Amino acid sequence: MANQQQEEIVQTAADWWVRLREPNADGDTVEQWLAWTAEDERHLEAFERMNAFAERLGHLDRVSRQALINAFARPVPPRRHWLPLAAAASIAVVVLSGAVYYGWAHFASGDTTQTYQSAVAQNRSFSLPDGTKVALGAASTLTVHYGRDRRSVELRGGEAFFDVVHDNSRPFVVTAGDVSVHDIGTAFDVRRTGERVMVAVTQGRVEIADLRTGASQRNTLEATAGQRVSFDPNASGMAVDTMATEQVTAWRNDRLEFIDEPLGVVIANLNRYTSKPVHIVDADLNKLTYTGTVRTDAIDSWVGALPEVFPLRVSKETDQIMLSDARHAEQH
Amino acid sequence: MSTVTLSVHVSDIERLFREHNRALIAFLQCRLNSLSDAQEVAQEAYLRMLTMDNREEVDSLRGYLFKIAGNLAIDRLRKRKVRSDFAIVQSQDEPMDEQSPDHHAMAVEQVAGLRHALRELPAKASQAFVMHVIEGRDFGSVAQTMKLSERMVRYHVAHALAHCRARVDEKEVP
Structure with a gap:
């Protein structure tokens, strides 16, 4: 009582x-x-x-605090079973033509900003004045600003792979939304899907910072070759796992590799490679988790095979493809 | 005449202090999540009361005291934020660990007890609780992340707080 x-x-x-x-x-x-x-x-x-x-x-001390945040404050998307898609294995050739980009005029002489933009379904490679090599994925935008003591690159959308010529006096920093990647002698890939950012390191090390949080709670971590760091604006921290170099750079050979990624993210990235965009009608489909490879030249057949592994329905229209929840469709 | 007003005034404040100091400190500690900051701000609030010149316009001295204290607490939180943002600029290349002196190492078994208590709760309650109480995010930001109303976030946090408090109590009190 x-x-x-x-x-x-x-x-x-x-x-x-x-x-x-x-x-x-x-x-x-x-x-x-x-x-x-x-x-x-x-x-x-x-x-x-x-x-x-x-x-x-x-x-709390930092370790206990982070452990509790990791255990409870990070929403985990429901895992769904998946099967490899045989349909996606067919091979065709994608012809790459020149992407739209704006040249290097007056670039090396001073504080200039240059913007690179690639078209849908077109990857592009180029070098920056310091010798840093960039491979830009399709439908991606990169703004490059080389100042006297800092080389700043902003990935506005899409994906880019950087092979950086290290220079201690002029750090190389890539920002993508709320994430910044600080090069410490390195090659790495950055992919931005809306506000979600993935950074995968293939060589050397980078320092990655979550720019959202001010204060002492700033989330910074170092990633080394073979590690992948995922930032989700809806999660309170960044997730680290591993990804092999071949997988990270597969997109440069017309294959998109996904490991445990939400279907919404997979589709958004495929759409950078197709003139017939795929739309997700029912938001709950975004949360389905997909692992596997998609050939950029066989996106149509990959989408066609989706109902075999996910509870969804595919409606092909002339200029777009719609994905809807099969369970909803049955109710209508 | 002014002397008389002042002496009455001071004794009023003394009475306020005697009767409500403990509640005032509790109120401020709740706002600031720091007992020492609460004590400082309470002192400042009494000083403000002593030097105020529009006493006649105030209907309730107690209400006024808590209002002043609440505003001072808001100022203090704002300053804290500026300070910590500045600290980041200052120490960009430093590791971000234990930079503030008031970190409390929690005994391993206490953290384990807390985890256990949090696991007994609905996922949303423990998530809201950890984001607000442990991580220090405000209700608005938690609501946005969890796609819930602030009212629901407060409900979850209160529920989880009572649950964890009760569980930890069981362990502490033999």
């Missing part, structure tokens, strides 16, 4: 703690809270214990 009463007090104290934390809590809220603390001396006591508990949890 006493226990149950104590539990109620703890719950009420927690409710008040949450209400009072709101910086906009008005005078009435504070008055009601004061009235509650005056009702019973155990009330303020319980509230003070709640404060002490929360303060302790808010100032």
